[in-house]
Amino acid sequence: MQMATLKTLAAIFVAGFLILPFAKQARAQESPKQEMNVSETQLRAFAKVYAEVEKIRQVYEPRLKEANNPEEGKQIQSEALSKMTAALTKEGLTEESYTHIFEIARADKGLRKKLIAFINEER
Numbered sequence: 001m002q003m004a005t006l007k008t009l010a011a012i013f014v015a016g017f018l019i020l021p022f023a024k025q026a027r028a029q030e031s032p033k034q035e036m037n038v039s040e041t042q043l044r045a046f047a048k049v050y051a052e053v054e055k056i057r058q059v060y061e062p063r064l065k066e067a068n069n070p071e072e073g074k075q076i077q078s079e080a081l082s083k084m085t086a087a088l089t090k091e092g093l094t095e096e097s098y099t100h101i102f103e104i105a106r107a108d109k110g111l112r113k114k115l116i117a118f119i120n121e122e123r
Contacts, residue, residue, distance in 0.1 A: 038100075038101055038104050038105075038111065042093075042097070042101055043101065043111075043114060043115050043118055044118050045091035045092055045093055046091075046093065046098060046101045046102075046105075046115065046118075047115060047118035047119040047121065047122045048087075048091050048122055049087045049088055049091050049093060049098060050119050050122070051119060051122035051123050052084075052087040053084050053087060054123070056080055056083045056084055056087070057080075059080075060076060060077075060079070060080040060083075063076050064076050064077065064080075101115075
């Protein structure tokens with residue numbers, strides 16, 4: 001159970017908050033042209049956060065597996081979430097802006113390729 005929770009948490013960050021885009025999909029479909037403005041700086045910030053969250057996940061997943069009890073597992077999860085949130089803040093992003101960039105990249109193949117290239121540079 002603890003491992004599943006951390007994986008879920010990491011997946012939300014790593015995959016660009018997959019749950020949120022579905023909730024916002026109607027809004028995104030209403031005005032896709034207006035929302036396509038994402039700067040290279042924002043894309044690079046997204047890539048840095050993505051890469052950092054991958055690293056955090058690699059550190060905390062094994063620790064969560066080795067947790068001795070649910071309380072320790074919750075502490076590890078909290079620590080991981082805190083670091084993931086700090087990664088967003090460090091790059092000047094919010095959960096909403098991160099999700100926004102993800103939505104746009106998902107809808108724009110060219111932008112998605114550029115974002116993947118930036119992510120690969122950060123790894």
